[in-house]
Amino acid sequence: MTEILRVENLKKSYDGFLAVNGVSFAVKQGELKALIGPNGAGKSTCFNMLMGQLKPTAGEVFFDGARITGKRPREIWRMGVGRTFQITGTYQSMTVIENVQMALISHHRRLYSVLPRAWKLYREEAFEFLKTVSMQDQADRPCSILAYGDLKRLELAIALTHRPRLLLMDEPTAGMAPTARVELMQLVADIVSEQGVSVLFTEHDMDVVFAHAHHIMVLNRGELIADGSAAEVRANPQVQEVYLGGGTLFKEASHA
Amino acid sequence: MAFLFAQFLTGLANASSLFLVASGLSLIFGVTRIVNFAHGSFYMLGAFIGVTLMELLPGHVGFWGAILLTGLAVGAIGAFVEMVVLRPIYRAPELFQLVATFGVILVIQDLALMIWGAEDRLGPRAPGLRGVWRIFGEPVPKYDIVIIAITPFILFALWYLITRTRVGVLVRAATQDREMVGALGVNQAWLFTGVFALGSALAGWGGALQLPKGGADLLMDFNIIGAVFVVVVIGGMGSLPGAFIAAVLISVLNVLGVTYLPQSTLVLMFVVMAVVLIIRPYGLLGREEVAGEHGQVGAPETPIRPYGTTGQMLVIALLALLAALPLFADRFLLILMIDMVVFALFAASLHFILGSGGLVSFGHAAFFGGGAYAAALLVFHTDTPMELAFLFAPLAAGLLALGIGWFCIRLTGVYFAMLTLAFSQLVWSLAFQWREVTRGDDGLVNIWPSPWLSGTVPYYYFTLALGIGGILVLRHIIHSPFGYALRAGRDSPRQAEAMGIDVKRIQFAAFALAGVMAGLAGGIFVFSKGSVFPTELEIAASFDALIVVFLGGVKTLAGGVVGAGFMTVAEDWLTRLEYWRLVLGLVIIAVVIIAPEGIVGSLRRLWTRLRGTDEEALQ
Numbered sequence: 001m002t003e004i005l006r007v008e009n010l011k012k013s014y015d016g017f018l019a020v021n022g023v024s025f026a027v028k029q030g031e032l033k034a035l036i037g038p039n040g041a042g043k044s045t046c047f048n049m050l051m052g053q054l055k056p057t058a059g060e061v062f063f064d065g066a067r068i069t070g071k072r073p074r075e076i077w078r079m080g081v082g083r084t085f086q087i088t089g090t091y092q093s094m095t096v097i098e099n100v101q102m103a104l105i106s107h108h109r110r111l112y113s114v115l116p117r118a119w120k121l122y123r124e125e126a127f128e129f130l131k132t133v134s135m136q137d138q139a140d141r142p143c144s145i146l147a148y149g150d151l152k153r154l155e156l157a158i159a160l161t162h163r164p165r166l167l168l169m170d171e172p173t174a175g176m177a178p179t180a181r182v183e184l185m186q187l188v189a190d191i192v193s194e195q196g197v198s199v200l201f202t203e204h205d206m207d208v209v210f211a212h213a214h215h216i217m218v219l220n221r222g223e224l225i226a227d228g229s230a231a232e233v234r235a236n237p238q239v240q241e242v243y244l245g246g247g248t249l250f251k252e253a254s255h256a
Numbered sequence: 257m258a259f260l261f262a263q264f265l266t267g268l269a270n271a272s273s274l275f276l277v278a279s280g281l282s283l284i285f286g287v288t289r290i291v292n293f294a295h296g297s298f299y300m301l302g303a304f305i306g307v308t309l310m311e312l313l314p315g316h317v318g319f320w321g322a323i324l325l326t327g328l329a330v331g332a333i334g335a336f337v338e339m340v341v342l343r344p345i346y347r348a349p350e351l352f353q354l355v356a357t358f359g360v361i362l363v364i365q366d367l368a369l370m371i372w373g374a375e376d377r378l379g380p381r382a383p384g385l386r387g388v389w390r391i392f393g394e395p396v397p398k399y400d401i402v403i404i405a406i407t408p409f410i411l412f413a414l415w416y417l418i419t420r421t422r423v424g425v426l427v428r429a430a431t432q433d434r435e436m437v438g439a440l441g442v443n444q445a446w447l448f449t450g451v452f453a454l455g456s457a458l459a460g461w462g463g464a465l466q467l468p469k470g471g472a473d474l475l476m477d478f479n480i481i482g483a484v485f486v487v488v489v490i491g492g493m494g495s496l497p498g499a500f501i502a503a504v505l506i507s508v509l510n511v512l513g514v515t516y517l518p519q520s521t522l523v524l525m526f527v528v529m530a531v532v533l534i535i536r537p538y539g540l541l542g543r544e545e546v547a548g549e550h551g552q553v554g555a556p557e558t559p560i561r562p563y564g565t566t567g568q569m570l571v572i573a574l575l576a577l578l579a580a581l582p583l584f585a586d587r588f589l590l591i592l593m594i595d596m597v598v599f600a601l602f603a604a605s606l607h608f609i610l611g612s613g614g615l616v617s618f619g620h621a622a623f624f625g626g627g628a629y630a631a632a633l634l635v636f637h638t639d640t641p642m643e644l645a646f647l648f649a650p651l652a653a654g655l656l657a658l659g660i661g662w663f664c665i666r667l668t669g670v671y672f673a674m675l676t677l678a679f680s681q682l683v684w685s686l687a688f689q690w691r692e693v694t695r696g697d698d699g700l701v702n703i704w705p706s707p708w709l710s711g712t713v714p715y716y717y718f719t720l721a722l723g724i725g726g727i728l729v730l731r732h733i734i735h736s737p738f739g740y741a742l743r744a745g746r747d748s749p750r751q752a753e754a755m756g757i758d759v760k761r762i763q764f765a766a767f768a769l770a771g772v773m774a775g776l777a778g779g780i781f782v783f784s785k786g787s788v789f790p791t792e793l794e795i796a797a798s799f800d801a802l803i804v805v806f807l808g809g810v811k812t813l814a815g816g817v818v819g820a821g822f823m824t825v826a827e828d829w830l831t832r833l834e835y836w837r838l839v840l841g842l843v844i845i846a847v848v849i850i851a852p853e854g855i856v857g858s859l860r861r862l863w864t865r866l867r868g869t870d871e872e873a874l875q
Contacts, residue, residue: 027693049753052863053750073754073755074753074754074755074756076759077754077755077756078756083754085750085754088751089748089751089754090747090748090749090751091743091744091747091748091751092747093558093559093743093747094559094740094743094744094747095559097753098559098740101740102740102741102744102755102786103755105737105740105741106741106755106756106757107756111737111739111750111757111758111762112738112762112765113736113737113738113739114732114733114736114737114738114739115573115736116736116737117735117736118735118736118739118740119735120736136746142558142559143559144558158755161755162755162756180364200822210588243437
């Protein structure tokens with residue numbers, strides 16, 4: 001498998017405080033990889049540097065071999081990286097399908113076009129994306145009245161519109177009911193296996209992480225302390241220390 | 257050198273009042289996030305109440321006692337305004353509070369006229385401080401020296417209050433996070449009222465302290481508000497030392513400007529502000545605004561839709577009526593309709609960037625007046641044929657918008673509003689002071705259309721075609737991908753950037769387009785009146801457009817147009833009354849509090865309720 005994302009020695013310091021201290025890792029093509037860690041470990045800081053919302057203090061980020069360090073979010077998006085946010089940022093004054101159409105309009109580079117009516121453009125295509133996340137029944141509802149879980153699914157549909165090769169998801173299931181979490185992550189896992197998209201996500205819910213992620217990375221105090229399969233991460237003494245102060249961690253038997 | 261020093265002292269003395277007023281405004285903004293346009297009115301009230309009290313109370317004790325009492329009185333008035341007008345709308349978007357405070361300005365203006373009359377009052381001299389002291393041989397009024405000596409103590413007292421007392425801790429905490437302070441059991445409502453009262457009192461003291469140097473008149477409120485905003489913005493919103501430094505800077509510059517560059521006094525202040533904001537976008541000692549709070553009033557904005565068959569029929573019927581109007585209307589009605597269409601296009605162009613783009617511009621008159629002046633200058637100086645000169649109105653306004661937008665678009669929220677205001681003041685002062693070219697306040701006259709358009713009826717149709725045409729073009733663009741991208745950037749800039757939209761560039765293009773349309777309105781305007789004066793570029797003209805958009809309803813597409821229609825008719829009626837400002841101000845305040853969705857928004861809500869097709873009802 002080829003590497004789609006490569007991060008080298010990434011650092012971010014705020015007035016001397018190192019929020020992220022020399023993180024290096026890679027995400028392979030078609031991989032579903034999780035980045036976990038306690039609160040304040042630097043997960044979101046890391047994410048924001050990957051997608052260009054934050055400028056790293058040092059280090060490099062490569063997407064598909066091309067250097068994207070310090071590029072703007074919109075440039076990185078155009079190269080084929082999608083992203084969803086911890087707190088959804090959908091367009092409240094548009095309908096569900098218009099939110100998807102907006103992304104398609106941008107993808108097809110029609111942002112400065114003033115002649116056509118926007119809601120007529122790419123409607124069919126947008127509808128197909130809504131189908132992949134089972135939101136087609138709500139296509140014409142105003143976005144402002146959606147339930148939170150539906151907003152998360154809509155955001156996923158939006159992130160898929162430019163057929164990204166890599167998807168960055170910051171806490172995709174935060175604030176959702178347990179059953180909805182499992183459903184959403186199953187959806188993401190299906191998309192990974194069907195479309196060959198690579199996904200990197202952060203998550204607090206360990207059930208979600210250990211049930212779906214192919215590989216798991218653990219971040220603590222700005223440093224990566226583990227990077228491997230679920231079993232390897234579970235067995236890692238440092239990870240156990242961080243999460244349980246030395247106790248056993250996420251036993252498979254816990255489901256029994 | 258001695259002369260220069262004396263000038264410097266005069267500047268310092270002038271800075272005292274300015275600092276008091278500005279620190280009050282800064283304090284109010286810091287805590288309540290309200291940009292209080294009525295602050296100049298409190299300053300004016302301070303002057304008038306001060307004069308009255310000084311006449312009543314004799315001697316040394318009387319003079320200084322009157323100043324003290326004035327502040328307390330103005331503070332009480334401020335508290336009253338805060339409780340009645342502002343308290344109901346704290347959760348509303350910034351624009352609502354701005355408009356409400358503008359209503360307060362109008363009300364106070366007419367109340368002051370009722371109580372104190374139209375004549376200017378000369379302030380009494382301070383007892384015992386009538387003469388001058390010689391400093392390096394130059395005469396400096398004793399009162400100036402005393403004020404210069406007092407001001408640092410006031411700054412220190414304020415600084416002590418804010419940084420060293422429990423009240424100050426609460427105030428600073430509220431500046432950082434209002435909700436948290438509320439959650440800690442502090443009665444926010446009273447904290448806000450208290451801060452507003454203190455801020456108003458400071459303005460009142462500023463008004464009273466300047467009495468021996470100036471006096472009291474009914475234009476004081478608008479005359480100082482520009483300078484006060486410049487000071488607060490240069491110093492950094494919410495920073496007391498910043499306000500002090502900026503007040504000194506502006507006052508000294510002003511005094512020197514009057515002496516050495518009398519042609520540029522008005523421009524100077526705004527040039528300084530523009531330069532500071534370009535280098536330090538949040539002022540000398542200001543901090544970057546944490547993403548402005550945007551409260552919601554009523555229901556969230558509904559997705560936009562083109563009119564259904566009923567709506568389209570109504571629009572067509574209205575257009576048919578307008579087209580048939582010359583058949584039965586008299587000349588005066590036609591002229592009123594021309595005014596209305598011009599104003600509607602102007603308002604629609606502002607509504608385009610404000611409603612769809614979320615860009616609250618305080619200087620939109622620069623493009624309306626700029627377009628009018630561009631055409632008028634060509635006709636006046638080079639006898640350009642009307643048809644060609646007319647084309648230059650939207651063209652020049654668009655170029656002006658490109659230039660101004662280049663500086664302003666990088667800022668957001670209040671700072672964006674202030675910088676647009678500064679640039680429009682710059683344009684205004686050019687028109688006002690560059691007499692060789694613009695003839696100053698004599699205006700440019702004899703700017704008439706070509707013979708084929710010189711009749712009222714032909715010009716009416718000309719206005720209808722271009723004015724309504726412009727409005728329809730704007731409407732169409734709102735529904736186009738470009739309009740959607742503009743709204744996307746307003747709804748969630750972060751999401752928009754993360755889907756490939758260059759938000760600032762889209763806003764820049766929209767700003768320029770709005771400029772073109774405002775310039776078009778200005779072009780129609782100038783040839784219908786045959787003249788143009790600097791008043792078309794004044795702050796008040798920009799505010800008129802803001803109020804109209806707001807009255808019509810920011811969240812509705814027809815808001816600007818309907819508001820303009822309403823305002824033209826209402827003004828036509830109201831200005832026949834003696835105290836029309838009072839009525840208009842009360843109407844504005846009432847609309848803000850009772851119908852914050854504006855005319856169109858409220859009508860639409862009524863309509864959906866009657867038909868019962870609310871989205872919620874479907875569930």
